Amino acid sequence: MDDERRANRLLGEKSPYLLQHAYNPVDWQPWGEAAFAEAMAEDKPIFLSIGYSTCHWCHVMAHKSFEDPEVARLMNRAFVCIKVDREERPDVDNVYMAVCQAMTGSGGWPLTIFMTPDKRPFHAATYIPRDARFGQIGMLELIPRVQEFWRDRRAEVLESAAQVVEVMQSRQRQQRPAAPAVGTHEALLSQAYEELSHRYDAQRGGFGRAPKFPTPHNLTFLLRHWKRTGEAQALAMVEKTLQAMRQGGVWDQVGMGLHRYSTDPRWLVPHFEKMLYDQALLALACLEAHQATGDEQYARTAREVFTYVLRDLTSPEGGFYSAEDADSDGVEGKFYVWTEEQLREVLPLELAEVVIHTYGVTRGGNFHDEVSGEATGANILHLSEPVPEELRARLAAAGELLLPARGQRVRPGLDDKVLTDWNGLMIAALARGAQVLDEPQYLTAAARAADFLLAKLTTPQGRLLHRYREGEAAIPAYLDDFAFLTWGLIELYEADFDPRWLREALRLNDYMLEHFWDGANGGLFFSAEDHEQLMVRPKEVYDGAVPSGNSVAMLNLLRLSRLTGRSQLEAQAEQLANAFTDQLAQAPSMRTQMLCAVDYALGPAAEVVLVGEGVEPMLRALRSSFQPNTVALARVEGSEFDAGHEPLDGQATAYVCRGQSCAPPTTDVDEMMRLLG
Helix, strand or coil, rough: HHCCCCCCCCCCCCHHHHHHHCCCCCCCCEECHHHHHHHHHHCCCEEEEEEECCHHHHHHHHHHHHHCHHHHHHHHHHCEEEEECCCCHHHHHHHHHHHHHHHHCCCCCCCEECCCCCEEEEEECCCCCCCEEECCCCCHHHHCCCCCHHHHCCCHHHHHHHHHHHHHHHHHHCCCCCCCCCCHHHHHHHHHHHHHHHHHHCCCCCCCCEEEECCCCHHHHHHHHHHHHHHHHHHHHHHHHHHHHHHHHEEEECCECCEEEECCCCCCCCCCEEEEEHHHHHHHHHHHHHHCCCHHHHHHHHHHHHHHHHHECCCCCCCCEEEEECCCCCCCCCCEEEEHHHHHCCCCHHHHHHHHHHHHCCCEEEEEEEECEEEEECCCCCCCCCHHHHHHHHHHHHHHHHHHHCCCCCCCCCCEEEEEHHHHHHHHHHHHHHHHHHHHHHHHHHHHHHHHHHHHHHCCCCCEEEECCCEEEEEECHHHHHHHHHHHHHHHHHHHCCCCCCCHHHHHHCCCCCCCCHCCCCEEEECCCCCCCCCCCCCCCCCCCCHHHHHHHHHCCCCCCCHHHHHHHHHHHHHHHHCHHHHHHCHHHHCHHHEEEEEEECCCEEEEEEEEECHHHHHHHHHHHHCCCEEECCCCCCCCCCCCCCCCCHHHHEEECCCCCCCCCCCCCCHHHCCCC
């Protein structure tokens, strides 16, 4: 039992990831001045391990190495050992992941950094096995070697650390704003499309071979490219990818929701963790695909995402939990896979035959344990083709039996911390879902989450905090927290036109600009000016599994400018874009969320102000159409955002401005849509 073992210094932490390691024989302690002071006093290097609670290979390294007495003895003798939850301290993770990528050419989690007591890294790695294998050094060999270098060849170690620091700092110094030539941004949109087209898997959807990540902002960018250019292939790439993911094993065919990524080109075998941000971003992509095509299958997937999140990832207070683990009962994927016999035990005979045939179930199975390679006879349920409506109804009936039966298994671990940034994304998705799908329950859930964050994760001085768990809000917020929650509040405003959402969005945006803006070179730093100083102060524009805060902030600035008439916000968005012109030009397809903002800036953007009684038909028309560069406002008497628009002849009226010109007001829905182009 845990309470019969000796706890280390992680036991008092709130992070589920740190608490997973609280009873390791390694003398872990959290990131903090006490740890660095101890390393300095004892003249020891630091072993920094960064991961997150639902990371499968983090669990493997913990079981194989950090729970091993011999490895722990060597680590405790040689190092001061620090554990960091990358989701609690993304600033620390960003800095040292960049170090790992610079030193090794790749990165990932678990992230392992050896560094001096003053935080200067001299060696980096990801997963390290206990024993050497296939030419990769093991912990039992590496630790004594590092200890020997620290003792006998200290000058070489310090020189290496100094070189790493200089490389990282010089990269930051090279980030300078550049005024782009005329036509540069239009060319970047085309270049990003060409790069994505080159990587596109026409047979299976998605981009590249394996592993395949969802990266939904690639799809929302392609939808905008299709809207701008009429390029049919851009839309086809979106549809093929969304359909392939929904049919594959990367989608939970029984419980709904998206697993983190596919380990193979077919979207069949996933890493089974489920992340809140993936659910939010996929839902947004599906909602836009539904608007663009009118195809109900994309609306259905968005609804299923929301069903999963509201059922399994929603806290009693209204916030959204971070993730569910990949592992169950110590085995990755065990919770999700089925043998033929298990299906027959749960389902009536005829329905079992339908499920077994439709979901590609075989006696041999298609799932192998990733660590051991063992064939288990289990199957990852998946579809080989879209299913007709009648068959879908039968699969739904089967799901109603399989879901509670699966619920009797040992559930994957739940990372029940509430993160402001990821909650902002989910609020945005639900609020957009309320608009597009006309579902009030989604608006209720989004508003409840926003109220929770604004009440519980905001200091009396108006500053956001990053993490909430077990009644405690802590950790000063990062750029992503401000940008993503602002996004959610903008979507909430457009869902119910309550001016308080727009008021709060402007307040957060103003705070972000005051405390995160780089006054010398433009753009937004990842941490505020009074945050803990690290080796460098990151300023990120890479749109990876989650979009960068700068990318989201740029689009927020543009939308807020249109919603409020504050032209200085649009000017600030232009400065932000110019700050990253060089990075955009180097690999535009790696910055597709930023290019969504660029697409908006290039226009034509539009504003629609709706006034009078009975505006619902106008709203439905607006929300059912794919108009990504349009904002909608409704007149609220006494609001500071009321521009004084009046209805014509007492009828519901739309005032449409597009580009830099405004049309006469109209009471006709079709005319309103014609004015929007």
